[in-house]
Amino acid sequence: DAGVTQSPTHLIKTRGQQVTLRCSPISGHKSVSWYQQVLGQGPQFIFQYYEKEERGRGNFPDRFSARQFPNYSSELNVNALLLGDSALYLCASSPATQKGEAFFGQGTRLTVV
Amino acid sequence: AQRVTQPEKLLSVFKGAPVELKCNYSYSGSPELFWYVQYSRQRLQLLLRHISRESIKGFTADLNKGETSFHLKKPFAQEEDSAMYYCALSLYSGAGSYQLTFGKGTKLSVIP
Numbered sequence: 001d002a003g004v005t006q007s008p009t010h011l012i013k014t015r016g017q018q019v020t021l022r023c024s025p026i027s028g029h030k031s032v033s034w035y036q037q038v039l040g041q042g043p044q045f046i047f048q049y050y051e052k053e054e055r056g057r058g059n060f061p062d063r064f065s066a067r068q069f070p071n072y073s074s075e076l077n078v079n080a081l082l083l084g085d086s087a088l089y090l091c092a093s094s095p096a097t098q099k100g101e102a103f104f105g106q107g108t109r110l111t112v113v
Numbered sequence: 114a115q116r117v118t119q120p121e122k123l124l125s126v127f128k129g130a131p132v133e134l135k136c137n138y139s140y141s142g143s144p145e146l147f148w149y150v151q152y153s154r155q156r157l158q159l160l161l162r163h164i165s166r167e168s169i170k171g172f173t174a175d176l177n178k179g180e181t182s183f184h185l186k187k188p189f190a191q192e193e194d195s196a197m198y199y200c201a202l203s204l205y206s207g208a209g210s211y212q213l214t215f216g217k218g219t220k221l222s223v224i225p
Contacts, residue, residue: 003156004156031210033212033213035213035215040217041217041218042117042119042199042201042215042216042217042218043157043199043213043215044215045206045212045213045214048206048210048211048212050208050210053208055206055208055210056206056208056210056211056212057206058212090157099145099203099211100145100146100147100159100162100201100203100211100213101147101159101162102159102213103158103159104156104157104158105156106156107156
């Protein structure tokens with residue numbers, strides 16, 4: 001089992017551009033969550049999806065959006081990129097709406113210049 | 114507001130010495146607390162959860178509701194314990210779903 005996979009691993013974008021990050025959960029896991037990790041900080045919750053529905057949203061602007069597909073993979077979209085969006089974006093999957101047991105991907109390092 | 118505080122950014126101990134990584138939380142409800150660990154060049158992974166009261170790799174953590182703490186302890190540190198440790202609080206975010214609130218993390222360095 002490859003675990004949670006994310007693509008791409010690294011990305012460089014210009015301010016104002018849009019970006020799409022992708023995540024494939026562990027087989028059988030129906031819940032996917034997204035976290036942003038800025039250098040020197042712990043991961044910060046962005047979204048949770050379960051059975052293709054948004055089940056939770058963190059304190060992020062509307063420029064951030066996500067969706068989950070029938071195969072339970074997920075995409076995170078960020079519009080109108082700002083320099084402050086530069087971070088490691090982590091995807092995590094859980095077998096159900098578990099209380100805290102999350103399996104993390106290796107992350108996508110986004111740099112906005 | 115819910116918050117997780119890890120007061121130490123860096124903790125250095127000698128091999129064989131006891132380790133205690135501190136975690137304090139702020140939450141009005143009944144907390145579900147976890148420790149996650151990230152070894153060098155590896156992904157973030159669950160180390161242990163308070164509800165199972167288990168010992169993983171020699172680490173234990175006891176929830177102290179009176180002191181709102183969930184400190185991670187190990188009696189004898191090993192070099193392979195060197196890693197980044199995050200304390201996390203699971204919060205109900207509606208519709209049967211939960212989200213994790215993480216502390217800023219503590220980097221543990223075990224000196225040979």
